[in-house]
Amino acid sequence: GDQVEQSPSALSLHEGTGSALRCNFTTTMRAVQWFRKNSRGSLINLFYLASGTKENGRLKSAFDSKERYSTLHIRDAQLEDSGTYFCAASYDSGYNKLTFGKGTVLLVSP
Amino acid sequence: GALVYQYPRRTICKSGTSMRMECQAVGFQATSVAWYRQSPQKTFELIALSTVNSAIKYEQNFTQEKFPISHPNLSFSSMTVLNAYLEDRGLYLCGARPQGAGQLYFGEGSKLTVL
Numbered sequence: 001g002d003q004v005e006q007s008p009s010a011l012s013l014h015e016g017t018g019s020a021l022r023c024n025f026t027t028t029m030r031a032v033q034w035f036r037k038n039s040r041g042s043l044i045n046l047f048y049l050a051s052g053t054k055e056n057g058r059l060k061s062a063f064d065s066k067e068r069y070s071t072l073h074i075r076d077a078q079l080e081d082s083g084t085y086f087c088a089a090s091y092d093s094g095y096n097k098l099t100f101g102k103g104t105v106l107l108v109s110p
Numbered sequence: 111g112a113l114v115y116q117y118p119r120r121t122i123c124k125s126g127t128s129m130r131m132e133c134q135a136v137g138f139q140a141t142s143v144a145w146y147r148q149s150p151q152k153t154f155e156l157i158a159l160s161t162v163n164s165a166i167k168y169e170q171n172f173t174q175e176k177f178p179i180s181h182p183n184l185s186f187s188s189m190t191v192l193n194a195y196l197e198d199r200g201l202y203l204c205g206a207r208p209q210g211a212g213q214l215y216f217g218e219g220s221k222l223t224v225l
Contacts, residue, residue, distance in 0.1 A: 033214065040218060042219075043216040
């Protein structure tokens with residue numbers, strides 16, 4: 001089965017609201033990255049975590065290696081937050097081999 | 111922040127022909143470069159990892175004979191898709207890891223369409 005299970009696959013939010021994305025791992029991961037794919041197709045780096053939590057503006061991410069999950073919280077969603085979000089985790093010591101989730105398509109509407 | 115530039119953004123080629131794509135780390139030196147493919151079904155596959163002072167490691171189902179990679183310095187890598195066929199379609203992404211950093215930074219990708 002998939003090593004990285006991302007949910008939900010799709011999410012609709014009204015402006016100003018918030019929600020959370022989650023990735024569960026079937027094995028112990030050393031680090032996780034979260035990306036947003038924009039309209040041009042670029043993978044924009046949101047977070048890199050080897051443990052704990054990080055916050056950047058309206059986004060907050062957490063990673064628990066032992067419990068095998070990571071989350072991405074979005075608050076006060078804006079229209080420009082729309083896009084596809086991916087988590088990707090690495091289990092190798094070099095952190096190079098990322099295993100991606102299948103993505104969450106987020107649509108923020110007025 | 112770290113930038114990764116990929117070229118070309120998209121290519122359309124006939125079955126059996128080849129396509130070369132380039133990856134440039136802008137403003138930093140990459141200790142490792144990873145090439146991925148995002149298939150039309152949207153899943154990401156790791157093709158190969160190229161790390162400084164190590165041989166290029168190809169994942170299962172990907173070979174040097176089909177996807178030769180050149181990594182001549184810490185800022186540049188190129189990969190060729192030889193004898194491309196329909197199953198090679200997809201978005202090819204280059205990820206580069208700066209020295210001392212944990213995360214990979216990705217370029218915008220090179221989209222391959224095979225007719």
